Amino acid sequence: MADVKKVATRQSYGEALVELAAEHDDFVVLDADLAAATQTGKFKAAYPDRFFDAGIAEQDLMGLAAGIATTGRVAFASTFAMFAAGRAFEVVRNSIGYPHLNVKIGATHAGISVGEDGATHQCNEDIALMRTIPGMTVVVPADDVEAKAAVRAAYETDGPMYLRFGRLAVPVFNDPETYEFELGRGIVLREGTDVTIVACGLMVQAALEAADTLAERGVSAEVINIHTIKPLDEELVRASAHKTGRVVTAEEHSVIGGLGDAVLAALAESPVPTRKLGVNDVFGESGPAVDLLHKYNLDAAGIIREVEALLA
Missing domain, CATH: 3.40.50.920 (Rossmann fold)
Structure with missing residues (x-):
């Protein structure tokens, strides 16, 4: 596997947002003081007027994203999975899920592969939590190609969506020239x-x-x-x-x-x-x-x- 290209899907997330922004100006990206880790810093550097940092206040992050979504824009709210699904669950449920707003949650650093950050940051419960929210779409991309396609599909799909990304670089096995992504289709x-x-x-x-x-x-x-x-x-x-x-x-x-x-x-x-x-x-x-x-x-x-x- 040494010669196989490896990319962390959190990196794919940041790059996909920049690529998408070159085509569409009706979405914004938000983060909670983790832009370097979530890779949304790439978007911030390219489109600073469309980037908002809520600070270390994940509930406020989700509330801000919800408010922006009510104006007709698409909001990508980004932070670690533990904070997006865990700390901010009530706000996600009541302020995003209940009114079925067009907020896309970019949750990075999910699962055991967060590694040295340990148990407090290794969110192994987020899929279960997000599945319980009525109308919430839950997507877990497998590689770089799929992750970028999922971000584009999220933008093109109305309603709340939870996108789960990882910290660890993983093999890229899908061919970007032939890969086709369709929500809800295995x-x-x-x-x-x-x-x-x-x-x-x-x-x-x-x-x-x-x-x-x-x-x-x-x-x-x-x-x-x-x-x-x-x-x-x-x-x-x-x-x-x-x-x-x-x-x-x-x-x-x-x-x-x-x-x-x-x-x-x-x-x-x-x-x-x-x-x-x-x-x-x-x-x-x-x-x-x-x-x-x-x-x-x-x-x-x-x-x-x-x-x-x-x-x-």
């Missing part, structure tokens, strides 16, 4: 017959690596990239599950309330044997991101173990 990256692996975010690349190893062991794995957790592509999930007869979900998020639970809900009326891979109802810890992902089984080896346990 993507079959590899067809298989023995098991379906449904993944999001950085776990998509891990799922592809796992599928390669499983193929060497005689197991045919179908890999689905679910970039939109809500609304979930239930039709695709059901079709693949009934085709292979087994499902493993993989996410850099708590096993409670995230992708795994969304998939199980979709399969409730016609279930198949399913295992959820994620953070097992524990807090994270400080350490190098890659080492933490391995320790918490959030890698190809972890997916392989879940698949083999299910097959057994």
